[in-house]
Amino acid sequence: MKKRFISFILLSAIAVSTMLIFTSCGKKSDNEIYFLNFKPEIAEKYEEISKTYEAITGIKVKFSTAAANTYEQTLKSEIAKKDAPTIFQINGPIGYETWKNYCADLTDTQLYSILSDKTLAIKGEDGKVYGIPYVIEAYGIICNLSKFDEYFALTNRQTEINSFEEITDFYSLRTVVEDMTLHLDELSIKGVFGSTSLLSGEDWRWQTHLANIPFYLEAKEQNYNVGTGVEEFKFTHNVKMKNLFDLYINNSVTERSLLGSKSVSDSMAEFALGQCAMIQNGNWAWAQIKDVSGNTVKESDVRFLPLYNGGSDDSDMGLCIGTENYICINKNASEEDQKRAADFLYWLYSSTDGKKFVTEQLEFLTPFNTFNADETPSDPLAKEINRWLSDTEKVSVPWHFVAFPGTSFKNDFGSALLRYAQGSITWEDVVNTVKTRWKEETAKAR
Amino acid sequence: MYKRFSRYFPIFVLPILAAFIISFAVPFVMGIYLSFCDFTTVSDARFIGLENYKEAFGESFTHSLWYTALFSLASVITVNLAAFFLARLLTRGFKGTNFFRTVFFMPNLIGGIVLGYIWQIIINGILRYYGVDITFYEAYGFLGLLVLTNWQLIGYMMIIYVAGLQNIPGELREAAAIDGATASMELKHITLPLVMPSITVCTFLTLTNTFKLFDQNLALTAGAPNRRSAMLALDIYNTFYGGVGSEGVGQAKAVIFTLILGAIALLQLYLTKRRERDV
Structure with a gap:
């Protein structure tokens, strides 16, 4: 009798736990929006927004964040589920190519109606809108002004450039950088530029951001329609990329042969600790720089310089401004959920509460006309973007690299750059790799 | 009952x-x-027949196949020799035997990714005195992986060999010694035949583990330079997530990988098992 009782208990325990395994797989409640977030650095802040929005409307927004560099993987598995994300994001025309079967038409949404520059949106072949940018970002060369002040105060410097303001093109930049390298000890820095991070997975600042320059110049000359993808990249302006890349790796904190072990956070830390005077990165880097313990860079000393590259229009150049964050709504979600998602996004970027979150917590500079001039983030790099944008004579460089054909191409570009830095291959080889890999990858996608 | x-x-x-x-x-x-489909997500696939398999046999796949095969062969030999040698040492009843067994086993408890990064730091730390790092040549990556794998697997295999050695009855050895067998004769005719079951298990484990090595490869070299040090599992991963519309090709490579691994493992089991029966 006792034995039967025990076995009964055991069996029911097994049965119950099996049931639990099956049911605990997560059930979405009816009025819930599922937002798959791309930016890990602001994952916690979204939780607060979710609370506020639920208090106002009773609709819950479930935020889930993919770990750094795994968004595509996460999206691939999440979107195949029954409770797929209602809101997700793509990184540009190439991302749209992958996800077009899942992007709902956003042409009639309120969010699209408040987009200041309608050309920024991602449009399909049918001319309808499928992705809306939600943040404007900019990158260039971030400078620590205090190091420049020290340099210009030196009596034994060899240049005729006397102030930071006089650096207006590649040649003035190079002159100053190369002379600074001769005075490293006096400036108490280890190198003029932070390490050119070429560790695999950490090379995006070069194979996309820096490579944007030659691609942009070529696209402008040849009238490429970047939005629909470019068949062939001739890389005619590769010398301009080489100019800057050589300057970075020859005047760096780290010896050029050892750059393959450096990560982005290594070089951000070098900048924050005052071991270098400049790094190439975007405005998102401020969050990283200010959190480095022992940070010596004052907010008032932070300046942006455009990627001067030796082209004829260097002095008219502005920062590289654009985005690779486009928001999409899942076409396969129910009509009701799609509507809810659109309402939430409109609320976030137009209501007083929502806007406050966006500027103060998320620290986004947005492309929407609902934001007034004073509703911008207060970090120094965001201020610098505004300063450059307000100078009407400067032409901003768009982020054309979003049309680069896929991760494989970018990784191969990155490893070619690494091997060039190590001296294993010549710059010619890098150019050829880029050209052939571009052709191969675009042919595959078609 | x-x-x-x-x-x-x-x-x-x-x-x-x-x-x-x-x-x-x-x-x-x-x-x-x-693997016969064109797909972005698993629930939305279109059948396209053998297209993926045609594309799968590219240069990167064949290169990583040879690289992996060579690596597996090298690791099976080094890991098993070292593990067997350590097991022999640690079954002689030295003082502190248990302590050393624990120490040698410990690396096996650390996860592959962590291990990869630790060894990357160590190896780069040494190589930097020569002005290079592990991303310079594929041979560096190969040797680095070999060292790492040995460090991780030797302890585990050693435990299996220790168990095998302890199962050999003492009388047999004693009898052999009385009959005047030298140490090498004893090893060849008594010990090796009797630990054959352990050898089967250990070669099987090292072969399959090294053939499908992924985390260690990803963390240590991530394929640098230029994917030349990417082993099969990493190549499949890179293909799957690397470009627009290449998920199917990655999947086809994965199926081929499974077939190759299965065939090799069965062949190895057949060969070593046959030796077991000879005893």
């Missing part, structure tokens, strides 16, 4: 069977099907 329990057979087997079907059988069959 047996009859009474056998009535409950379905209830006892159900949870495991369900788990096996859900997490192994179904994904496996689906994976084979998907």
Whole structure:
């Protein structure tokens, strides 16, 4: 009798736990929006927004964040589920190519109606809108002004450039950088530029951001329609990329042969600790720089310089401004959920509460006309973007690299750059790799 | 007694069977099907026949196949020799034997990714005195992986060999010694034949583990330079996530990988098992 009782208990325990395994797989409640977030650095802040929005409307927004560099993987598995994300994001025309079967038409949404520059949106072949940018970002060369002040105060410097303001093109930049390298000890820095991070997975600042320059110049000359993808990249302006890349790796904190072990956070830390005077990165880097313990860079000393590259229009150049964050709504979600998602996004970027979150917590500079001039983030790099944008004579460089054909191409570009830095291959080889890999990858996608 | 329990057979087997079907059988069959499809997500696939397989045999796949095969061969030899040698040392009843067994076993408890990064720091730390790092040549990556794998697997294999050696009856050795057998004769005719079951297990484990090595490869070199040090599993991963519309090709490579691994493992089991029967 006792034995039967025990076995009964055991069996029911097994049965119950099996049931639990099956049911605990997560059930979405009816009025819930599922937002798959791309930016890990602001994952916690979204939780607060979710609370506020639920208090106002009773609709819950479930935020889930993919770990750094795994968004595509996460999206691939999440979107195949029954409770797929209602809101997700793509990184540009190439991302749209992958996800077009899942992007709902956003042409009639309120969010699209408040987009200041309608050309920024991602449009399909049918001319309808499928992705809306939600943040404007900019990158260039971030400078620590205090190091420049020290340099210009030196009596034994060899240049005729006397102030930071006089650096207006590649040649003035190079002159100053190369002379600074001769005075490293006096400036108490280890190198003029932070390490050119070429560790695999950490090379995006070069194979996309820096490579944007030659691609942009070529696209402008040849009238490429970047939005629909470019068949062939001739890389005619590769010398301009080489100019800057050589300057970075020859005047760096780290010896050029050892750059393959450096990560982005290594070089951000070098900048924050005052071991270098400049790094190439975007405005998102401020969050990283200010959190480095022992940070010596004052907010008032932070300046942006455009990627001067030796082209004829260097002095008219502005920062590289654009985005690779486009928001999409899942076409396969129910009509009701799609509507809810659109309402939430409109609320976030137009209501007083929502806007406050966006500027103060998320620290986004947005492309929407609902934001007034004073509703911008207060970090120094965001201020610098505004300063450059307000100078009407400067032409901003768009982020054309979003049309680069896929991760494989970018990784191969990155490893070619690494091997060039190590001296294993010549710059010619890098150019050829880029050209052939571009052709191969675009042919595959078609 | 047996009859009474056998009535409950379905209830006892159900949870495991369900788990096996859900997490192994179904994904496996689906994976084979998907390798013949063009797809972005697993629930939305279009059948395209053998296209993926045609594309799968590219330069990167054949290179990583040879790289992996060579690496597996090298690791099977080095790991097993070292593990067997250590096991012999640690079955002689030295003082502190248990302490050393624990120490040698410990690296096996650290996860592959962590291990990869630790060794990357160590190796780069040494190489920097020569002005290079592990990303310079594929041979550096190969040697680095070999050192790492040895460090991780030797302890585990050693434990298996220790168990095997302890099972050899002392009388046999004693008798051999009385008959005047030298140490090498004893090793060849007594010890090796009797630990053959352990050798089967250990070669099987090292072969399959090194053939499908992934985390260590990803963390240590991530394929640098230029994917030349990417082993098969990493190559499959890179293909799957690397470009627009190449998921199917990655899946096809994965199926080929499974077939190769299965064939090699069965062949190895057949060969070493045959030796076991000879005893």
